[in-house]
Amino acid sequence: MTSDMCRQRLFNLQQKGRSAMQKEPQTVFIEYLNKKGLNITPQRRAIVETFLETEGHFTAEQLAEYVRKRVPEIGMSTVYRTLKLLIDSGVADCLDLGENVSMYEHAYGHNHHDHLVCTQCGKRVEFVCDALERRQEVLAANNGYTLTRHRVVLYGICSECQEKGIPTA
Numbered sequence: 001m002t003s004d005m006c007r008q009r010l011f012n013l014q015q016k017g018r019s020a021m022q023k024e025p026q027t028v029f030i031e032y033l034n035k036k037g038l039n040i041t042p043q044r045r046a047i048v049e050t051f052l053e054t055e056g057h058f059t060a061e062q063l064a065e066y067v068r069k070r071v072p073e074i075g076m077s078t079v080y081r082t083l084k085l086l087i088d089s090g091v092a093d094c095l096d097l098g099e100n101v102s103m104y105e106h107a108y109g110h111n112h113h114d115h116l117v118c119t120q121c122g123k124r125v126e127f128v129c130d131a132l133e134r135r136q137e138v139l140a141a142n143n144g145y146t147l148t149r150h151r152v153v154l155y156g157i158c159s160e161c162q163e164k165g166i167p168t169a
């Protein structure tokens, strides 16, 4: 029996469009920094620009590698601090892959989606489940919360890894 309660919509990473009439993500980030009394240093700017040019999911180390093509002396701590600010401003989102591995992606101006992650090979599937989305709103409201954001990650073994017979335990 196939339960299709959750209609899955797979998103092509390239097709995630930004709707018109929205602020540029750079503007959102700079406004956030101003509110916090922080400056946009040249290093921070290079990280933010590189982040916004990079589609899909990537680790902080990968991002640092791309940034170093422009600013060779950039340090990991600056990258981590800037990513934290990008997340806090709502421009970026972070995906916990377990075992201390996190990946980052664009959030602002992109369609919301949640993730399925293969714990063997790291393969990721993006999905939107309308029923799950609604259920979370109800759950939050029942507890007196207005939901502002959420992150759902389902961990499992992808079909290719199952075929390879990797033990699922």
Ligand SMILES: [Zn+2]
Binding pocket: 112, 113, 114, 133, 150, 152
């Ligand atoms: Zn969701």
Ligand SMILES: [Zn+2]
Binding pocket: 118, 119, 120, 121, 122, 123, 157, 158, 159, 160, 161
């Ligand atoms: Zn896999």
Ligand SMILES: [Zn+2]
Binding pocket: 057, 105, 113, 115, 126
């Ligand atoms: Zn994603």
